[in-house]
Amino acid sequence: MFVTNASRGLPRHRSRAPAERYRRWAMRALTALLVLGTLWLVVAFQLRGQWMFSLLFLVLGASLAIVFGKRQLMSHRYIFPALAGMGVFVIFPLIYTIGISFSNYSSSNLLSEERVRAQFLGQTYQAEGQAFDFRLVRDGNRTRLYLEAEASGVAGEARQLVSRPLAQAVEGQPLAVEPTQATPSGEVLGIREVIANRELLEALSLVMPDGTELQMAGLRSFAPILPRFEANPDGSLTDLRDGTTLTPNQETGFFVTEQGERLTPGWPVAVGLDNYTKIFTDPDIRGPFLQIFVWTFVFAGLTVVFTLAVGFTLAALLQWDQLKGKAVYRTLLILPYAVPAFISILIFKGMFNQNHGEINLILENLFGISPDWFTDPAMARTMLLIVNTWLGYPYMLLLCMGLIQSVPNDLYEASAVDGGGPLTNMWRITLPLILKPLTPLLIAAFAFNFNNFVLIALLTGGKPDILGASTPAGTTDLLVSYTYRIAFQDAGQNFGLAAAIATLIFLLVVGLSWLNLRLSKVKV
Amino acid sequence: MAMVQPRSIRTRKLGAHLALLGFVSLVVFPLLLVISISFREGNFATGSLIPERFSLEHWALAFGIPWERADGTVVQPPFPVLLWLWNSIKVALASSLMILALSTTSAYAFARMRFAGKAPILKGMLIFQMFPAVLSLVALYALFDRLGQLVPWLGLNTHGALILASLGAVALHIWTIKGYFESIDGSLEEAAMVDGASTWQAFYHILLPLSVPILMVVFILAFIMSIMEYPMASVLLLDEDKLTLAVGAQQYLAEHNPRWGDFAAAAVLSGLPITLAFLLCQRWIAGGLTAGGVKG
Numbered sequence: 001m002f003v004t005n006a007s008r009g010l011p012r013h014r015s016r017a018p019a020e021r022y023r024r025w026a027m028r029a030l031t032a033l034l035v036l037g038t039l040w041l042v043v044a045f046q047l048r049g050q051w052m053f054s055l056l057f058l059v060l061g062a063s064l065a066i067v068f069g070k071r072q073l074m075s076h077r078y079i080f081p082a083l084a085g086m087g088v089f090v091i092f093p094l095i096y097t098i099g100i101s102f103s104n105y106s107s108s109n110l111l112s113e114e115r116v117r118a119q120f121l122g123q124t125y126q127a128e129g130q131a132f133d134f135r136l137v138r139d140g141n142r143t144r145l146y147l148e149a150e151a152s153g154v155a156g157e158a159r160q161l162v163s164r165p166l167a168q169a170v171e172g173q174p175l176a177v178e179p180t181q182a183t184p185s186g187e188v189l190g191i192r193e194v195i196a197n198r199e200l201l202e203a204l205s206l207v208m209p210d211g212t213e214l215q216m217a218g219l220r221s222f223a224p225i226l227p228r229f230e231a232n233p234d235g236s237l238t239d240l241r242d243g244t245t246l247t248p249n250q251e252t253g254f255f256v257t258e259q260g261e262r263l264t265p266g267w268p269v270a271v272g273l274d275n276y277t278k279i280f281t282d283p284d285i286r287g288p289f290l291q292i293f294v295w296t297f298v299f300a301g302l303t304v305v306f307t308l309a310v311g312f313t314l315a316a317l318l319q320w321d322q323l324k325g326k327a328v329y330r331t332l333l334i335l336p337y338a339v340p341a342f343i344s345i346l347i348f349k350g351m352f353n354q355n356h357g358e359i360n361l362i363l364e365n366l367f368g369i370s371p372d373w374f375t376d377p378a379m380a381r382t383m384l385l386i387v388n389t390w391l392g393y394p395y396m397l398l399l400c401m402g403l404i405q406s407v408p409n410d411l412y413e414a415s416a417v418d419g420g421g422p423l424t425n426m427w428r429i430t431l432p433l434i435l436k437p438l439t440p441l442l443i444a445a446f447a448f449n450f451n452n453f454v455l456i457a458l459l460t461g462g463k464p465d466i467l468g469a470s471t472p473a474g475t476t477d478l479l480v481s482y483t484y485r486i487a488f489q490d491a492g493q494n495f496g497l498a499a500a501i502a503t504l505i506f507l508l509v510v511g512l513s514w515l516n517l518r519l520s521k522v523k524v
Numbered sequence: 525m526a527m528v529q530p531r532s533i534r535t536r537k538l539g540a541h542l543a544l545l546g547f548v549s550l551v552v553f554p555l556l557l558v559i560s561i562s563f564r565e566g567n568f569a570t571g572s573l574i575p576e577r578f579s580l581e582h583w584a585l586a587f588g589i590p591w592e593r594a595d596g597t598v599v600q601p602p603f604p605v606l607l608w609l610w611n612s613i614k615v616a617l618a619s620s621l622m623i624l625a626l627s628t629t630s631a632y633a634f635a636r637m638r639f640a641g642k643a644p645i646l647k648g649m650l651i652f653q654m655f656p657a658v659l660s661l662v663a664l665y666a667l668f669d670r671l672g673q674l675v676p677w678l679g680l681n682t683h684g685a686l687i688l689a690s691l692g693a694v695a696l697h698i699w700t701i702k703g704y705f706e707s708i709d710g711s712l713e714e715a716a717m718v719d720g721a722s723t724w725q726a727f728y729h730i731l732l733p734l735s736v737p738i739l740m741v742v743f744i745l746a747f748i749m750s751i752m753e754y755p756m757a758s759v760l761l762l763d764e765d766k767l768t769l770a771v772g773a774q775q776y777l778a779e780h781n782p783r784w785g786d787f788a789a790a791a792v793l794s795g796l797p798i799t800l801a802f803l804l805c806q807r808w809i810a811g812g813l814t815a816g817g818v819k820g
Contacts, residue, residue, distance in 0.1 A: 082630040089690075480658045487662050
């Protein structure tokens, strides 16, 4: 253990070696470059109104500048990159998640309020009453549109219009129409020709001298395209079609009509503890949530018990001096740990297949039964436990083998003298002695299986589903996979609710790891 | 060696061997089955362990070679397995190298230096590490979505995002390396520093060369963890040609049309190197497993 000279505030040793000096300047330039880069991100995020991310990079850049700028923080330079990694990709997401849990962020409340407003203001409608009848007129090889107003409009407005030749139309740009007094000369094309050119006409938009745009409104008419909403100074929108007003509701994050009807899309707003109260009071969410909560604990607990039982028994057997071929057994026994989990889980998915899986084939031949592994909740849970025991026991085996080696041998000698058999040895000597150092690792294993997302996602996907749940919830879902499904799988992706559950899980996990730290008495 | 031996040791030994063999066969059966399926004709799971009708079709497809059946129809490879494997390896290599660099430097500071806030930082890291990445996926998705609008190569559906996102998982590696550094006597570095070496030089020229074994272990552990990473890759990557193996392999077993044989060949092809690497390093990995929890 030492304290760096720089942290003590001692003067810097000024090296005369040019190489070292250049390196020092290169370091400074790199730091400055990184700081400038993060500053650019800060400004860019700020300009887009995403203050959360702007703040994140501001903190990152500032701490970078401080840690690498102050010589006294020399030691912190070594830990800065790792801490920055954790800060940006673990702690920031965590804070962000907790933040979301107090909002109604979801697929219906996704965009910012400005974007929603812009989307409404961008909506247009075709004004029916001001439509124009149109005819296609061919004059030589030039085809024009001739428009005639349907209803009697305001006096002085152009009643008859003729377009430039259609061949001059540029894609994406409106074609100009000009007022005219008489029907243009040429042959008027029939409805058949109009239908033949329908696609071209539908894509066409015409622009009148006063700037109003016209679009095809039917096989015989073109109608002006008008903006549907007009913004009012107080933030509300006026529907120009019928003159009603839409008021923004900051409590729900939607524009509301005069009748109180919500219009999608909305924007995310803070809803306080709504998501949390929903979890604990809404029966359609509380029921499945509690069921999944209990199952998560049962699953993690039983997994630890089963894997420990299998792993410990095997470790005790493999520790036996007189057994030959231990190395081979050991290698074969830790195979499930060595094969990538995403492959072995999928192998089991096939083996447990109800119709043509190997397991049902064997059970059918031996006992004449073929369980519904994927459709019956109890069987699906059994299958998960079997597969997870297969996947997880090698970890326990490795741990137990390491710990059993530390049990002093003379204890077994004494036991043998007193006539103790192998079972007595196992229960009275080995297990009590290794259980204490094993406890923190068991808690860690519990926490891991508590959040064993990959197994559920790849094997059952949480199915079979719980009936009557208002969120996607399955009988085999763990809290994590439940959260994932609420956030990513359903049509109504409810990020706010998912974040609330994630926050609850985080509290549980923090409790577990705190317990773990206490029990293992970690020294730093 | 036990000097006092109980009776009937022979029957007991036999019993132990039988029990172990029985268990080993249970464990190995699914793995042998997959190898067998990969050589079987057709895409069905059932059949005997030794293929009756031997075929290399699935293996050819796994390697991306179109296969011509006996009746003349040509089967195109359903998925770009080798591309997925390459994606996985690319991401895993980059992320584990970066993880190694980050955790080595900070482990050095934690093992050798005394500075403000050391104990709370170390403990805090262990606690935050327990928070599963699945739960912060919404936040990570949002982060990379916004970041991608400014820096395209860090956006959604890029490997850059996936590599960067894995940098959060360094705490366990820091603890492992720190434990190893503490087991090395510091006097060599002190001697170097007395002779005028800077802190960094003592670390880089003295301690690092002594720690190559643990660096290898951490590298391999990080590599394997990255290859097996599923939830983040499944959310951040969208296009078929960007997927990693862990996400892509699932596509073989679609609900209605499971391609068993093709999956088996792809699984063996991609799983074998990882399994072998793991088995070769098992001794160190077993040590690393307990290092975080028991040490200290």
